[in-house]
Amino acid sequence: MPELDGVDTLVRLKEMFKERDREVPIICHTTEDGRSNVNLYKAAGFADVLIKPVDPRELFEAIKGYLKVEEDSSDRKDDTSYASILSEAEATGSEGAVDPGCDIKKEIENLPVWLKIIPQLDLSAGVTNCGDHEDYLDALYIFYSSVDEKAGELENFLEHEGWTMYTLRVLSLKSVARLVGAKKLGKTAAMLEAAAREENYDLIKRENGDFLKAYREFKNYLSPIEEEEIFANKAKEPEQAAPKTSNENNPFHRPSILYIQSGEGIVKKGIEKNLTEAKFNVITIPDEPDRIITARNEADIVIYNPGTNDAANIGITMNLLGEICQDDSKILCLTGEITDINKAIASNGAYRVSRTYPRPVDIDTFVKDMVFFTEVEADFHRKKTIFIVDDDPGYLSVIHHWLSPHYNVQCFNSGSEMLSGLSTVTADLFFRIYFFFGIY
Numbered sequence: 001m002p003e004l005d006g007v008d009t010l011v012r013l014k015e016m017f018k019e020r021d022r023e024v025p026i027i028c029h030t031t032e033d034g035r036s037n038v039n040l041y042k043a044a045g046f047a048d049v050l051i052k053p054v055d056p057r058e059l060f061e062a063i064k065g066y067l068k069v070e071e072d073s074s075d076r077k078d079d080t081s082y083a084s085i086l087s088e089a090e091a092t093g094s095e096g097a098v099d100p101g102c103d104i105k106k107e108i109e110n111l112p113v114w115l116k117i118i119p120q121l122d123l124s125a126g127v128t129n130c131g132d133h134e135d136y137l138d139a140l141y142i143f144y145s146s147v148d149e150k151a152g153e154l155e156n157f158l159e160h161e162g163w164t165m166y167t168l169r170v171l172s173l174k175s176v177a178r179l180v181g182a183k184k185l186g187k188t189a190a191m192l193e194a195a196a197r198e199e200n201y202d203l204i205k206r207e208n209g210d211f212l213k214a215y216r217e218f219k220n221y222l223s224p225i226e227e228e229e230i231f232a233n234k235a236k237e238p239e240q241a242a243p244k245t246s247n248e249n250n251p252f253h254r255p256s257i258l259y260i261q262s263g264e265g266i267v268k269k270g271i272e273k274n275l276t277e278a279k280f281n282v283i284t285i286p287d288e289p290d291r292i293i294t295a296r297n298e299a300d301i302v303i304y305n306p307g308t309n310d311a312a313n314i315g316i317t318m319n320l321l322g323e324i325c326q327d328d329s330k331i332l333c334l335t336g337e338i339t340d341i342n343k344a345i346a347s348n349g350a351y352r353v354s355r356t357y358p359r360p361v362d363i364d365t366f367v368k369d370m371v372f373f374t375e376v377e378a379d380f381h382r383k384k385t386i387f388i389v390d391d392d393p394g395y396l397s398v399i400h401h402w403l404s405p406h407y408n409v410q411c412f413n414s415g416s417e418m419l420s421g422l423s424t425v426t427a428d429l430f431f432r433i434y435f436f437f438g439i440y
Contacts, residue, residue, distance in 0.1 A: 006030075007044050009389065009415030014045055016419075025066045031175060052175040057131055059402065063386065107133040114224045115140075120217075126181030131402075136180070137228065139398050143180050144222040146394040151212050158208055166204070167196040172392035173215070179398065185214060256281040256299035257370065260292060260317070261336075262307035271303070271335065274363045280370065287317045296324050300377040301331045301370065306340035314340065315347040322349025331373045335361060389415055 010026055017024050025047040030037070038049045048062060108116075108123050110133040116123065123136075130136040150173055157166035174189035188211050195203045257280050259272065275282045283298050285291045287306075304321060306314045325332045332349075334341050335357040344350065354373070357366055385408040390396050396411040403409045412418040 006415070007041075009419065010045055012415070012419055027062060027066075031171060052178070059399075060406075063403075063407070104128060107136075111137070112224070112228065118221045120182060120184060120214075120221065122181035122183050124181070125183065126179070129179050129181070135402065137225070138401050139176075139180050140222060141225050142394050142397045142401075143176055143182075144218065144225055146176075147216060147219045150394070151216055154208065154212060158204065161201070163196055163199075163201065167193060168391055170196065172390070172395055176392070176395055176398070182218065185211075185218070188214070256283050257301045257303060258295055258299040259284045259303045259305070260287050260321075261305035262287045262313070270363065271305075271361065271366070274367055275370065278367045278370070280374075287313070289316070289320055292317070292320055292324070296328065299330075300328075301333070301373050303333050303335060304344065305336040306334070306344050307336060311343045311346075314343045318344050318347035318349030320349070322347075322352045325349075325352040329377075331377060333357065333369075333373075335359075335366075385410060387412065387418060389413075389418055 006028055010028075013024070013026060026045070027048045027050060028041045028046040029050045029052060030041065031052050034041070034049075035051055041049045047066065050058065050062060104124055104127055107127045111123060111127075115121070126139070127133060127136045130139050150169060153169050154166060154173075157163070157169065170189050170193045174186050174193055177183075177186035177189055188207070192204055192207060192211060195201075195207075257275060259275075259282055261284070272282045272284065281299075283295060285295050287304070302321060302325060304317065306317070321332055324330065331354050332352045333355050334344050334353055336359065338358040341356050341358055345353065345356070355369060386403060387410050388396055388399055389412045390399075391413055393413070396413075400409050400411055
């Protein structure tokens with residue numbers, strides 16, 4: 001990978017987790033050439049090693065295995081390592097562990113007719129690698145959609161003799177080609193990768209033209225895929241590569257806090273300011289029942305400042321907040337004058353109050369508590385989150401497609417990009433598994 005390689009990223013992560021008293025499994029995903037280095041990777045500190053091309057069943061089993069370790073606090077034995085399973089498969093000549101419930105012949109029958117007449121594709125290998133015909137078609141669509149971009153990059157790197165990036169790109173193309181069953185293309189890509197590593201640039205210059213011609217031919221071979229119903233609208237979508245992080249699904253983006261208060265006040269302004277500086281999205285509303293009901297889904301943490309309201313009105317608001325927080329599993333906190341807090345505590349909704357913050361509020365403690373409550377709510381509501389690092393957007397798209405229905409998947413193009421985000425946030429590190437694709 002560019003900038004930081006896999007081992008460098010591993011070392012940085014280990015240091016960060018140690019400082020934060022966290023233990024997070026980190027799995028290396030390497031190429032076939034890295035199989036001989038499995039013991040070296042594990043000695044460096046990787047929890048496990050997987051070999052490209054990725055097998056979705058193997059990937060899911062690895063994830064479930066380490067999530068189970070998290071939940072059960074039990075140790076994973078070396079003899080159940082997926083690296084050792086792969087080594088055994090290699091020794092017996094197997095190309096991958098086929099799901100017993102998957103009938104490859106039947107899955108191939110479900111593929112469109114036009115695909116079956118493309119001699120350059122080994123459909124059996126592709127379906128085996130991808131799990132079933134639907135996932136295979138998805139992988140083929142991603143492969144098809146990236147042909148022009150990747151071919152252009154390889155030409156550019158060759159023209160400017162950017163051999164490091166050329167090696168990385170031809171390596172990733174080799175993996176994806178093998179994944180979809182384009183064996184001849186994958187074999188040529190492996191030859192060019194080896195030539196680049198051996199600095200045999202004359203060979204690359206001789207062979208690259210024919211290689212890219214064969215690669216671009218797949219654009220024509222696979223063009224009917226755009227007519228398939230499930231892909232008919234994808235050509236119109238602006239983004240074909242791996243999904244980018246955004247404030248809506250980015251684990252570095254802290255969620256909203258619903259701040260409820262009667263009237264204005266210095267406490268409200270100070271709390272809003274500090275929470276905003278801590279990168280929380282603060283939604284402020286008055287303590288009016290209709291406004292509270294309308295905003296109930298806007299945040300998982302509710303802060304109520306009774307202000308100078310009378311006991312009856314405070315009781316009505318607290319009763320409503322108690323019911324909402326009970327039904328929606330929200331965290332409720334109180335802040336303000338001690339007399340008003342005591343009125344709220346005396347009401348029916350007090351059983352839902354997690355913590356109170358009388359004036360003067362210790363802002364540092366308050367913000368740290370909100371970070372902690374964010375973690376609690378996130379762990380309660382969210383899917384497990386997996387970070388994937390690879391410099392190939394097409395490869396990230398394949399993995400993202402497989403995992404996103406079951407997990408919150410965040411993709412990064414480099415280890416430094418991912419570390420940059422982690423270095424600014426400590427709140428969302430619970431129950432994370434980090435996968436590094438493309439380490440070699």
